[in-house]
Amino acid sequence: AMIVPTRLTKEIRDWCLAKENLEHFDCKPQHKSGLSLGIKHLENKKETLKDFPHTVLKNLSTYLLSYYDLPLDTEIEDSFGYLISYSEEGHKVGPHTDPNKDSEDKIHCRINLIISKPIAGGDPIISDEVYPMLENEVWLCVAGLYVHDITITKGDKPRILISLGYYIDRKVLEDKGWICQEQ
Numbered sequence: 001a002m003i004v005p006t007r008l009t010k011e012i013r014d015w016c017l018a019k020e021n022l023e024h025f026d027c028k029p030q031h032k033s034g035l036s037l038g039i040k041h042l043e044n045k046k047e048t049l050k051d052f053p054h055t056v057l058k059n060l061s062t063y064l065l066s067y068y069d070l071p072l073d074t075e076i077e078d079s080f081g082y083l084i085s086y087s088e089e090g091h092k093v094g095p096h097t098d099p100n101k102d103s104e105d106k107i108h109c110r111i112n113l114i115i116s117k118p119i120a121g122g123d124p125i126i127s128d129e130v131y132p133m134l135e136n137e138v139w140l141c142v143a144g145l146y147v148h149d150i151t152i153t154k155g156d157k158p159r160i161l162i163s164l165g166y167y168i169d170r171k172v173l174e175d176k177g178w179i180c181q182e183q
Contacts, residue, residue, distance in 0.1 A: 002067060004136045008060050009115040009162070011053040016086055016160045017116065024049055025086055034091030034153060041081040057082060061164055064111045068140060069176075070168070077101070077108050077165035085161045089118070091153040095125075098143035098165070106167040107179070108144030113137060113162050119155020124148060142179055 015021055025037030026048075043061075045054050061082065065072055076082070079099050098108040114122060117135040124131045126141060126148045133139065141148055143165075153159045173179045 002138050003134060004060070004063070004113055004138055006136060008056070008063060009113070009136055011056045012060075012084070012162065013115040013160060015052060016084060017158070021051075022086065024052075025084075034087055034089060036085060036087040036091050036093075038083055038085040040083050042084060043076050043082040057162075060162070064113075064138060064164060067138065068111065070166070070172075075106070075167045077167050079108070080163070080165050083161075083163045083165065085159075085163065087122070087153055087159045087161075089153055089155060091122070091150075091159065093150050095147045095149045097145065097147055100144035101167045105170045107142060107170055107173055109166050109168045109173070109178075110141045110143045111164045111166070112139055112141060114159060115162055116158055116160035118153045118157050118159045120153075121151040121155075122153045122159040122161075123151045125150060140178065142173060145179060 022037065025039050027038035027040050028036070042057055062072060065074060098110070100106060100108045112124070113136055114133055115136060123133050124139060124141065127146050130151060131139060170179070
């Protein structure tokens with residue numbers, strides 16, 4: 001797995017850790033437990049987020065799409081788009097899948113990295129398997145097909161996740177070995 005260089009995430013992490021910016025997190029998902037806040041659709045510059053490092057996020061998305069050998073114009077999914085979530089001790093998401101495009105051929109996928117790793121927990125669980133992650137380690141979740149969750153977040157360091165959502169053709173996912181053809 002790849003660890004994204006800190007220079008590509010530091011400005012975003014610092015922005016999220018600044019207490020005065022927590023008020024900009026306008027999404028409060030109803031998860032199982034623990035404080036969780038989010039900002040959806042960061043691919044669209046929002047007037048209320050004038051000081052958010054949008055250029056850094058754009059550069060990061062280009063870097064990650066290139067890493068996975070996906071076209072830079074891969075369609076951004078429309079439910080959440082580019083999402084940042086901030087969560088504190090006790091946070092648990094709960095098992096779920098994400099919505100696919102209307103067609104069976106466009107699968108909702110998320111390229112994720114935890115830019116602030118909690119003391120313990122916060123690791124992805126995909127199809128009942130826990131994947132221990134390092135800070136800034138990237139993973140791709142075929143979120144429209146596989147049930148996913150996280151381990152409970154523990155400690156006084158928040159979990160900050162960047163999650164870039166895309167619709168990827170089923171054939172591309174099969175060709176890359178990211179899903180089995182019988183899925």
